[in-house]
Amino acid sequence: MEKIVILTGAGISAESGLGTFRDEGGLWSQHRIEDVATPEGFVRNPGLVHGFYNARRAQAARARPNAAHRALARLQRDWPGEVVIVTQNVDGLHEAGGAEAVIHMHGTLARALCGACGHRWDAPEEMAVGEPCPACDRPAARPDVVWFGEMPYRMDEIYDHLAEASVFAAIGTSGQVYPAAAFVHEAIASGARTVELNLEPSMSVSSFDEARFGPATETVPAWVT
Ligand code: BV8
16 A cells, blocks of 8 residues: 655645745735734734735635646546645645545635634635624634644644655645645655655755656646656
């Protein structure tokens, strides 16, 4: 039984028109992380944070999966039960491209979370400040995404998959955000073969057995076949 664990980042959705974070003109050059991707930023200015995520939710809703998303879905179909996709992305393009059981470790734009009672529900297109939670009615609705300083989701499950990995691929990620950036070391400890598929070398490229550079819509379908 092979176990192929795949970590994806913003680069896999770049050719679907969604901005990355740290490339030229990326999201972090337009907004300060402290203002839009931390719990403190949300307390300070919830309207700014909702505006940031409303814009990305609208953009993601218009985006279409690309050949890289579809190639990973094909790999899952070819190896039933043996391909795990862990994404740092909050868009739904893996699922739109046919992937199943995607682990969204940083949450998703499609869901809202109540900061008071922990209830989750499908996010409206536009979230407003003080929106009441449908479960507890308190005005504590926030995007269901993992901000800096917050614990990413389903980490135990992810580490279990990494412990059994025979292949680990990192696709479209700069390897600068933890704990995702350290997954390659977990995979190496499990004896997995590791490959990086990225537009250019990531911060952790030297940790990988193999690296293939180029746009994901070219490197991923070639790697999958
Ligand atoms: C946590 C929110 C602990 C949703 C995001 C050491 C250990 C543990 C933590 C830390 C640590 N050191 C520092 C930390 C804290 C921090 C961190 O890592 N800081 C960094 C900046 C140093 N980590 C955290 O806070 C994490 N939480 O560790 O909690 C804890 C313990 C106990 C109790 C409580 C908590 C939480 C991190 C999650 C933060 N949320 N996003 C959203 O708005 O989207 S992070 C954000 O960065 C996105 O999620 C994004 O996915 C992620 C990673 O970025 P990338 O996806 O890699 O995107 P990037 O633009 O950087 O790179 C794109 C790449 O694609 C580039 O390499 C480019 O070349 C390539 N590319 C571009 N075009 C293409 C392409 N490749 C192929 N084809 C193309 N066409």
